[in-house]
Amino acid sequence: MTGTDIEQVLPPAYELKEPEPEHCPGPESENAGKGNACTGCANQSVCESLPKGPDPDIPAIVENLSNIKHKILVLSGKGGVGKSTFTTLLSWALSTDEDLQVGAMDLDICGPSLPHMLGCSDETVHESSTGWTPVYVADNLATISIQFMLPEDDSAIIWRGSKKNSLIKKFLKDVDWDQLDYLIVDTPPGTSDEHISISKYMKESGIDGALVVTTPQEVALLDVRKEIDFCRKAGIRVLGLVENMSGFVCPNCKGESQIFKPTTGGGKALCEELGIRFLGSVPLDPRIGRSSDQGESFLDTHPDSPASTAVLEVVEALRDEVGDF
Structure with missing residues (x-):
């Protein structure tokens, strides 16, 4: 499937004339175009014309x-904490169990990176009578991303919320995963369109919960607090928190030192404060970045790294949390 094809398979998306105002009931709400916030809004006529009632795609x-x-959703709240890198490590780690079937969904529509990190960026998605076939990285690890559908690797995705929502629906409704033990959903930073849509569309199908990724410094923890608050308001269980880049591992001497010093106690202190489970700390090993750039499994190429041991311990704690033992 090429970048041109994706425009043809997506259903028509409504286009708002202006950004949604404060207290907007939402274009898909029963009160769209009728609420107090709708009076004088440039989008009123558009919202009034949209279909109302239960979303027919949910079943x-x-x-x-x-x-x-x-x-499982992988969330961070803040960019740059290694969320997509950790999603890749998590997917590789789960797939080491040959009895498990694992899927990784790249929901970062404007900045997709899973295909490159999983070493399959040159692949394409095929459409058949059963839906879209995900790209298989290994016999028991598959992935789906908008990156597979772009005409060029550097093509920018300049979409508003409505078009993003349409693609998210297609990923959830039409990707033929067959049987999976785990679907790991990598989300973009923040609490915006993609997060609202995925929680809304997957609510009835059941989400085990969210794994939240942070780094030790307070500037990251501030946004993570917002992400956890979003989960609680959206009714998404927080499975636990992982502190990424927690110390630095020297590839030569294997010694560890702190780069991002936790001025307020880091992720573990935050978990104690908010009453959520601390799944573990993963140190920064520069070879993780090299493995991601080369599309290789860091766990396979460097099994002796303290980071590999830490990731496997997080996976064990996560599987325990979702009751998969």
Whole structure:
């Protein structure tokens, strides 16, 4: 499937004339175009013309995801904490168990990176009578991303929320995963369109919960607090928090030192404060970046690294949290 094809398979998306105002009931709400905030809004006529009532795609999403045992969102709140890198490590780690079938969904529509990190960026998505076939990285690890559908690797995705929502629906409704034990959903930073859509569309199909990624410094923890608050307001269980880049591992001497010093106690202190589970700390090993650039499994190429040991311990704690033992 090429970048041109994706425009053809997505359903028509509504285009708002201006950004949604404060207290907007939402273009898909029963009160769209009728609420107090709608008076004088440039989008009023557009919102009034949109279909109302239950989303007809929800039953199809529930049916398509019914063969997936565990569905986990990977969230961060802040960019640059290594969320996509950790999603890749998590996917590789789960797939080391040959009895597990694992899927990784790249929901970062404007900045997709999973295909490159998983070493399959040159692949394309094929469409058949059963839906979109994800790209298989290994016999038991598959992934889906908008990156597979772009005409050029450097093509920018300049989409508003409505078009993003349409693609998210397609990923949930039409990707033929077959049977999965785990679907790991990598989300972009923040609490915006993608997060609202994924929680809304997957609500009835069941989300096991969210794994939250942070780094030790307070500037990252501030945004993570917002992400955890979003989960609680959206009714998404927080499975636990992982502190990434927690110390630096020297590839030669294997010694560890702190780069991002936790001025307020880091992720562990935050978990104690908010009453959530601390899944573990993963130190920064520069070879992780090299493995990601080369599309290789860091766990396979450097199994003796303290970072590999830490990732496997996080995976064990996560599987325990979702009851998969």
